[in-house]
Amino acid sequence: MRTIHREFYQFVTFSIMSMVGQSLFILADTFFIANGVGAQGLAALNIVLPVVNIISGLGWMFGVGGATQFAITKSQGMLDKANNHFTQTVVAASLIAILFTLLSQMFVDDILGFLGVTPALFEMSRSYFTILTLFTPLFILNNVFISFIRNDFNPRLAMIGMILGGIINIIFDYIFIYPMEMGLTGAAIATVFSPAVSLMICSFHFKYSRRTLAFQPIRLRFGSILATLRNGFSSFLNEFSSAFVMLIFNL
Template sequence: MTKNTPFQDFIRYSFFSIMGMIAISCYILADTFFVAQGLGTNGLAALNLAIPTYDFIHGTGLMLGMGGATRFSILKSQNNQKGADTIFTNTVYLGIFFSIIFMLGGLFFSGSLARLLGANQNTFEMTNTYLRVMMLFSPAFIFNDIILCFVRNDGNPRLSMIATVCGSLFNVVFDYIFIFPCNMGMLGAVLATGFSPVVGLTIMSPHWLGKKRGFHFRKLVPDADSIRTNISLGFPSLLSQISAAIVMIIFNMLILGLEGNTGVAAYGVIANISLVVLSFYTGIAQGIQPLVSHSYGRKKTDGIRQFLRYAMISMVILSAVMYLILFVFADPIASAFNSEHNAKLQEIAITGLKLYFTSLVFAGFNIILSMYFTSVEKALPAQIISLLRGLILIIPIAFLFANLWDMTGVWMSFPATELVTAVVGAVLYFIYKNRLYSK
């Protein structure tokens, strides 16, 4: 990080991180496209009902990876190798623990979970299949997220990006093979997705198994302080993913009542495009995290502010470009996922694309600011931002707006939530910006 200018470091880490996050988001986007083509409206609705569980699994992996890797970056900048190894080892312990929980849930409770998420007789079997297999693959998802974060923070963002891109390409290719030539339906879609992180872990193995890595697994008794630090710093990353899951669950529930399975299928288009769009912001946030944490560990306040400024300027430019694309091309984007040429689905999706994504600049601000607070070990404001956008505000606003304005209210509840959260986030930033090194 010290051989380049700050701007060069920002471009390098953010670019590779954005590419990696886009690739991860394409795991589900590829499923959405091929399921829409192969299984139609009911298949798309079933997939959309199951996706929130993926957000919980991926969020858990990010919580452990980002929490552990953030602390690892700070300890590494201070040349504390023992502490770095301790935090990595305890992150692995946590990964094993949560993997077992998700696997048990997939074995014994996938059917109950499918019904809880809203599956009916037309969508239950496909939803249940996707949930069960995906939860059985949870160790691959969780450890892929963990290793990605540590490899990137260990000075190798390029390898992290290559691993995620290759995993995503594998998913796209085998989605097609399993769903169409092999005629495996929803099982094929989830198998392609499940094996994708295995590909990523394999590609990263020269680093995380190599002798030059900066983190090592040690035979240690689980350390309560390391575990607490990991979860505290990583919790906003989990909340960010949970917020996406909660939004999906609440919106699915509201839209089922307003427009039925066709409405849920239309929302599936918006929700999955949102995964890709928001991955740009998550990529920027994760890109500046090791840079900000490194500057924080060395008490370089100018560097911290500089990286945050680069991130926010990039976010505003990207938001304008992406919204323009989504607004102008809403019709062909919706058509790509509407294999049955359902006029009602098309109309709902086009309106949703134009209204839902007015949230972009506020969502990007919140995602980056939350990661900034995490990077400087200020977990509380990061958690406040994540809780507001993922739980405290979105639920009452969604129900209120849906009751007042039906589908228009559903679409506008997300921008309203992000706007209010952004205002609170700005206040928190001004409160905390002069307390970077307070304990």
């Protein structure tokens, strides 16, 4: 019982620390943009933020939903099936991320118009939006891997990945915005480094002694994918509600 309690509090503690750290990094990111780019830079960022929330929501929907399926199936002693959930989730999330990227790049101006961009903010918003959505797969897959690694006995590594990714984001924010004077374009590039570094850190999980997570030859089961989406939909809805509120405020 003590072991269960200890693991429970460990999982909760690392998850809370990850989210608090992520919130602080977003605050720092906003601070650099406000001071280094100015009021219009911050306004342009706010125009694009609903899309950022939706990308994050898609990642958590696949991540939380798939990791839940993985944990339940693994607890029933069906490790191969559990790892098939993992492989399916990664493949499905990757396909959605690629589709999202293609549509975003094709309809940049239409999407920004829907988000309420003004002529004064158009160029900055377009630059930030184009760079960020181009790397949608990194953001979505980062949330997927963090969710699975947490459920595979390694919440500490998931926390380290999120925190180090945020720190790198802050460092490059400063470099690109101040010394290099790249403005909001630099802020977007710095943001992309965050999931890239986090994914690199998460890859060390495959050398972890307690891991059970592994890729398998893909066997697509649409019922399983639907179950993943159902389990993770509340996580998506949480991010989507933030996107919706931000959109209404912007309009």
